Amino acid sequence: EAGVAQSPRYKIIEKRQSVAFWCNPISGHATLYWYQQILGQGPKLLIQFQNNGVVDDSQLPKDRFSAERLKGVDSTLKIQPAKLEDSAVYLCASSLERTPGAYTFGSGTRLTVV
Amino acid sequence: ILNVEQSPQSLHVQEGDSTNFTCSFPSSNFYALHWYRWETAKSPEALFVMTLNGDEKKKGRISATLNTKEGYSYLYIKGSQPEDSATYLCAFIRHSGYALNFGKGTSLLVTP
Numbered sequence: 001e002a003g004v005a006q007s008p009r010y011k012i013i014e015k016r017q018s019v020a021f022w023c024n025p026i027s028g029h030a031t032l033y034w035y036q037q038i039l040g041q042g043p044k045l046l047i048q049f050q051n052n053g054v055v056d057d058s059q060l061p062k063d064r065f066s067a068e069r070l071k072g073v074d075s076t077l078k079i080q081p082a083k084l085e086d087s088a089v090y091l092c093a094s095s096l097e098r099t100p101g102a103y104t105f106g107s108g109t110r111l112t113v114v
Numbered sequence: 115i116l117n118v119e120q121s122p123q124s125l126h127v128q129e130g131d132s133t134n135f136t137c138s139f140p141s142s143n144f145y146a147l148h149w150y151r152w153e154t155a156k157s158p159e160a161l162f163v164m165t166l167n168g169d170e171k172k173k174g175r176i177s178a179t180l181n182t183k184e185g186y187s188y189l190y191i192k193g194s195q196p197e198d199s200a201t202y203l204c205a206f207i208r209h210s211g212y213a214l215n216f217g218k219g220t221s222l223l224v225t226p
Binding site: 003004033035040041042043044045048050055056091100101102103104105106107108 | 118120145146148150155156157158159160163165203205207210211212213214215216217218219
């Protein structure tokens with residue numbers, strides 16, 4: 001089966017600019033996650049979607065981050081405006097609904113804010 | 115936010131050495147524990163999904179055990195090879211429908 005697709009792979013922007021990341025999950029996976037992994041830390045959940053509804057966005061900095069999952073398939077994550085501390089790898093993952101099974105991750109987008 | 119602790123933070127071994135890592139997690143409301151292997155510039159790859167106390171799983175030279183009552187899991191690599199070099203992430207799910215909570219990972223470097 002095709003994996004989780006993410007784009008772009010790398011992005012360098014200046015602080016206060018905007019950036020958007022795109023994710024296409026595994027076909028049939030109802031649940032989609034965006035994680036932020038800052039160097040030296042473990043991945044941190046930003047937002048979890050179930051189909052096109054938000055399940056958990058408690059750790060999403062909503063003053064600058066937004067995410068949507070149109071039609072319960074693709075998802076975009078946006079940062080506006082970016083700060084230096086947003087430099088991280090942004091991972092998208094998907095999983096089947098309500099099972100303990102493994103997530104399938106994309107390769108991530110490495111964002112550098114200068 | 116649930117604390118998942120992994121140790122050691124990093125490890126450097128010689129080819130052929132056996133290694134083990136520890137993951138500790140909250141023992142209450144346990145649902146599942148995952149181990150992932152993450153190589154630089156690649157996707158994290160699932161190694162094991164463990165749900166039952168006492169679970170032991172094996173995949174080639176890599177194995178894992180789970181103790182949900184005391185809240186820990188061990189990952190073992192027998193006869194480490196340079197291609198085992200990666201970050202090994204442990205993650206815990208509290209309840210069905212909740213997301214994975216990750217530890218910081220253990221960075222393994224195996225040199226010939």
